[in-house]
Amino acid sequence: MRTEPDLIVIGGGSAGMAAALEAKKQGIEKILILETDPYLGGVLRQCIHTGFGLHTFGEDLAGPEYAARFIRQVEEAGIGVLLSTPVLEVTEDLTVRAMSRDEGYLELHPKAIVAATGCRERSAGTIAIPGTRPAGVLTAGTAQRYLNIEGYHAGKRVVILGSGDIGLIMARRLTLEGAKVLLVAELMPKSGGLKRNIVQCLEDFDIPLLLSTTVVEIHGRERVEGVSLAPVDENLTPILEKKWRVDCDTLLLSVGLVPETELFQAAGAPVEKNNGLRVDENLMTGIPGLFACGNAVKVHDLVDNVTLQGVKAGGFAAAFIKGE
Amino acid sequence: MEDVIVIGGGVVGCLTLRALASWKLRVRLIEKQYDLASGATMANSAIVHAGYDPEPGTRKARFNAEGNRLYPALARELDFLFLPTPSLVTAFGEEQEETLEKLLARGRENGVEGLSILRGEELFRAEPRLSEKVTAALRAPTAGITEPWSVAITAAENAADNGALLNLGEEVTGLSRLPDGILVTTDKGEYKARAVVNAAGVWADRIHDMLLPHAFSIRPRLGQYYLLDRKVGDLVKNTLFACPTREGKGVLLSPSVHGKLLIGPDAREVSDRELTPTDAEGLRFVRESAARFLREPLPMNLTIRTYAGIRPTPDTGDFIVGKTDVPGFYQAAGIESPGLASAPAIARELSETVARDLGAAKREDFNPFRRKQIRLNRMSEEEKRELISRDSRYAVIVCKCEKVSEAEIVDAIHRNAGARSVKGVKKRVGAGFGRCQAGFCQPVVVSILARELGIPKDQVLYDGPGSEILKGKVK
Numbered sequence A: 001m002r003t004e005p006d007l008i009v010i011g012g013g014s015a016g017m018a019a020a021l022e023a024k025k026q027g028i029e030k031i032l033i034l035e036t037d038p039y040l041g042g043v044l045r046q047c048i049h050t051g052f053g054l055h056t057f058g059e060d061l062a063g064p065e066y067a068a069r070f071i072r073q074v075e076e077a078g079i080g081v082l083l084s085t086p087v088l089e090v091t092e093d094l095t096v097r098a099m100s101r102d103e104g105y106l107e108l109h110p111k112a113i114v115a116a117t118g119c120r121e122r123s124a125g126t127i128a129i130p131g132t133r134p135a136g137v138l139t140a141g142t143a144q145r146y147l148n149i150e151g152y153h154a155g156k157r158v159v160i161l162g163s164g165d166i167g168l169i170m171a172r173r174l175t176l177e178g179a180k181v182l183l184v185a186e187l188m189p190k191s192g193g194l195k196r197n198i199v200q201c202l203e204d205f206d207i208p209l210l211l212s213t214t215v216v217e218i219h220g221r222e223r224v225e226g227v228s229l230a231p232v233d234e235n236l237t238p239i240l241e242k243k244w245r246v247d248c249d250t251l252l253l254s255v256g257l258v259p260e261t262e263l264f265q266a267a268g269a270p271v272e273k274n275n276g277l278r279v280d281e282n283l284m285t286g287i288p289g290l291f292a293c294g295n296a297v298k299v300h301d302l303v304d305n306v307t308l309q310g311v312k313a314g315g316f317a318a319a320f321i322k323g324e
Numbered sequence B: 001m002e003d004v005i006v007i008g009g010g011v012v013g014c015l016t017l018r019a020l021a022s023w024k025l026r027v028r029l030i031e032k033q034y035d036l037a038s039g040a041t042m043a044n045s046a047i048v049h050a051g052y053d054p055e056p057g058t059r060k061a062r063f064n065a066e067g068n069r070l071y072p073a074l075a076r077e078l079d080f081l082f083l084p085t086p087s088l089v090t091a092f093g094e095e096q097e098e099t100l101e102k103l104l105a106r107g108r109e110n111g112v113e114g115l116s117i118l119r120g121e122e123l124f125r126a127e128p129r130l131s132e133k134v135t136a137a138l139r140a141p142t143a144g145i146t147e148p149w150s151v152a153i154t155a156a157e158n159a160a161d162n163g164a165l166l167n168l169g170e171e172v173t174g175l176s177r178l179p180d181g182i183l184v185t186t187d188k189g190e191y192k193a194r195a196v197v198n199a200a201g202v203w204a205d206r207i208h209d210m211l212l213p214h215a216f217s218i219r220p221r222l223g224q225y226y227l228l229d230r231k232v233g234d235l236v237k238n239t240l241f242a243c244p245t246r247e248g249k250g251v252l253l254s255p256s257v258h259g260k261l262l263i264g265p266d267a268r269e270v271s272d273r274e275l276t277p278t279d280a281e282g283l284r285f286v287r288e289s290a291a292r293f294l295r296e297p298l299p300m301n302l303t304i305r306t307y308a309g310i311r312p313t314p315d316t317g318d319f320i321v322g323k324t325d326v327p328g329f330y331q332a333a334g335i336e337s338p339g340l341a342s343a344p345a346i347a348r349e350l351s352e353t354v355a356r357d358l359g360a361a362k363r364e365d366f367n368p369f370r371r372k373q374i375r376l377n378r379m380s381e382e383e384k385r386e387l388i389s390r391d392s393r394y395a396v397i398v399c400k401c402e403k404v405s406e407a408e409i410v411d412a413i414h415r416n417a418g419a420r421s422v423k424g425v426k427k428r429v430g431a432g433f434g435r436c437q438a439g440f441c442q443p444v445v446v447s448i449l450a451r452e453l454g455i456p457k458d459q460v461l462y463d464g465p466g467s468e469i470l471k472g473k474v475k
């Protein structure tokens, strides 16, 4: 049997690692990070572009490099880590149930928990795009994972819906890897992505960004054969008389990120409208002893801010454990 | 030479195949799609109707009431999800209350048990969030909800375990009479059989016309749905219906067996019999129709999926079941709603007729029980702990949303009638069925399929041929 940790950090991305490191610094000895994936780092692992760590390290690092620095610190600090260990249930009295590839069924009772589960991407199902449901419709993050981690193309003629940063970054990545990105369509009159990404990922590659435009239908039986696009009016309603069709084999979606917090909602923790965990000024959720940070609270643009919030959450959790 | 060939691997064909396999008969199923349960059986309301709706005296009425009674035992034998869930047909005002009285009388005539009309406090106790505008409701306690594709797939698996043959991805292109049976021609070969069962869903009229003069037509009608996150799966306790009209049973609001919330369908005639696109107008109709049921607005922002299915509606109005003028040619055609509920009864009667005509005896060695499928998400914490201490492979979770382990996926691939595609895995174990819609787990499922099937990742299919998910390795 595992000894009971004082602190469990759920999610080993940048937020979770920062929280664990800070709690350790504050004197908490028994810390355990539980992570679904077979590696630490979270979404950074697949972000092989640069643009990370300008504030934290004063350097322009690629995602995996930024993560690697923290992973090394976690190892050096002797913080317990269980990989391939999704947490499947958390209860109001801070019981944590997880399934671990290496250690099997776990039920643990820490004194405090840090929720650092990041976010998920909104899917085609969520936004209910009309049309068929063939292969070739996937989120930008899933395509990024196929490309950067598994080494496979998810498509060759690609339309991207949504100009979130992942979509923009993928437009460039796909183009560099020889796929044809036909256009990026954005429902809103303005892109939600970072300015530098619009310039470096679209403009530099002559990829058109169509604002106030959306996909109104997906075509194709087995695989995507095309999509219909249409401009939208002020109420974001598509003007169908003006729709046109573009032939493509893939529709990538970058239509928003949603904090992954259902685990904690089921325990009774309230969330904000964005599905992020509601936290007080000590980053504590509605459940005493359950703290939260990173994209599980609010989707962040910059990893440096995630790290900062992780540090804070780790500190508050440590104080809670020590009864301060 | 086969004794019987069943054309069509939907719920009707698969249950008929299994029923036939319980007789001393050599049986084979031919399904044109790459996987079983790819037609109407994949996309419907999943309600095992009680049987108050069909006109007394019709085949629909008889098979529905009988089929409903067969479900609980069938679910135990085949180990698929079936949850008794009462239906409430809601009336908004006096005129509709008269319809309820008619349905009540009809239901009693059809032999449906336990029907009652609820009003006032009793009604709102049964369904607390129901709109105050609902004045009464017909309650049918024997109704249930199920996982339609699993009914078909588990039946085919059990049939195959008992020796039935399955030919998937093979299309019947012609039928002709032989002195001692029927010659079945497919896009891959020829088979002789003493008997043939036409369970071809939307294509059943075409199959019929291969042997007989045109007698009925299928008028495909599309129906669309929303599926909402399980966070709101307990919004309703019963399946809520509007009063039926000539167009059908209308839009319903129902819990699903996975604890999600199902809303739909609309009805629209379509020309393409297989393509199932959703459209903005139909989805709006579904939203607006369902909005009347409850006091509060429906949380449509918690949608995780929309989908559509095609009803194989016959222009004759009733199911077409049984013998034809061609010796050895049998049909279960035009099986629209309540076809899912009726399928076990149709299968039983049809198989008995065929077996009798072929002079076959019952098998003593037929095993009606399907080999138990381990499903983590249906276990208690204690059972999970015990399972994993015995077999640690179940501790490798692939789908976090639905809590599905790698071992379950591997098992689903290697069973009879096993999964061969990402959608096949989704149908059999639910991986990718949750709120992230496979965003996290699809790459892992692709890797598992590639490994278990011994193919490169970029040959792994989403569903049928041509639905490869990946387009080659990055150079």
Ligand SMILES: Cc1cc2nc3c(=O)[nH]c(=O)nc-3n(C[C@H](O)[C@H](O)[C@H](O)COP(=O)(O)OP(=O)(O)OC[C@H]3O[C@@H](n4cnc5c(N)ncnc54)[C@H](O)[C@@H]3O)c2cc1C
Residues within 6 Å of the ligand: A010, A011, A012, A013, A014, A015, A016, A034, A035, A036, A037, A041, A042, A043, A044, A047, A050, A051, A052, A053, A085, A086, A087, A088, A116, A117, A118, A119, A165, A166, A169, A260, A263, A293, A294, A295, A296, A299, A300, A301, A302, A303, A304, A306, B400
């Ligand atoms: C594509 C993309 C590009 C970006 N580009 C930049 C950039 O250029 N510069 C920059 O500064 N920032 C960038 N960001 C922002 C920043 O990097 C991220 O917001 C930050 O890394 C998020 O950290 P996190 O720890 O909150 O979440 P994540 O990194 O997502 O970590 C959450 C972890 O929790 C795990 N988890 C989830 N649920 C469970 C569970 N039930 N049990 C166990 N573990 C669980 C997950 O597997 C994951 O590892 C980018 C983000 C994205 C998505």
Ligand SMILES: Cc1cc2nc3c(=O)[nH]c(=O)nc-3n(C[C@H](O)[C@H](O)[C@H](O)COP(=O)(O)OP(=O)(O)OC[C@H]3O[C@@H](n4cnc5c(N)ncnc54)[C@H](O)[C@@H]3O)c2cc1C
Residues within 6 Å of the ligand: B007, B008, B009, B010, B011, B012, B013, B014, B030, B031, B032, B033, B036, B037, B038, B039, B040, B041, B042, B043, B044, B045, B046, B047, B048, B049, B170, B171, B172, B173, B199, B200, B201, B202, B203, B204, B207, B222, B223, B224, B265, B309, B310, B311, B312, B332, B335, B336, B337, B338, B339, B340, B341, B342
């Ligand atoms: C929107 C909707 C809602 C419904 N709701 C309910 C409900 O709540 N309750 C209920 O009881 N019923 C319901 N139904 C009805 C129910 O889904 C059907 O009655 C049932 O699934 C029909 O099963 P089947 O096997 O006849 O047809 P299918 O599942 O369509 O199977 C027929 C199979 O035959 C195959 N086939 C066709 N031609 C050939 C060929 N030439 N060669 C080989 N194979 C071929 C097809 O590929 C297909 O797989 C609903 C239907 C729809 C569409």
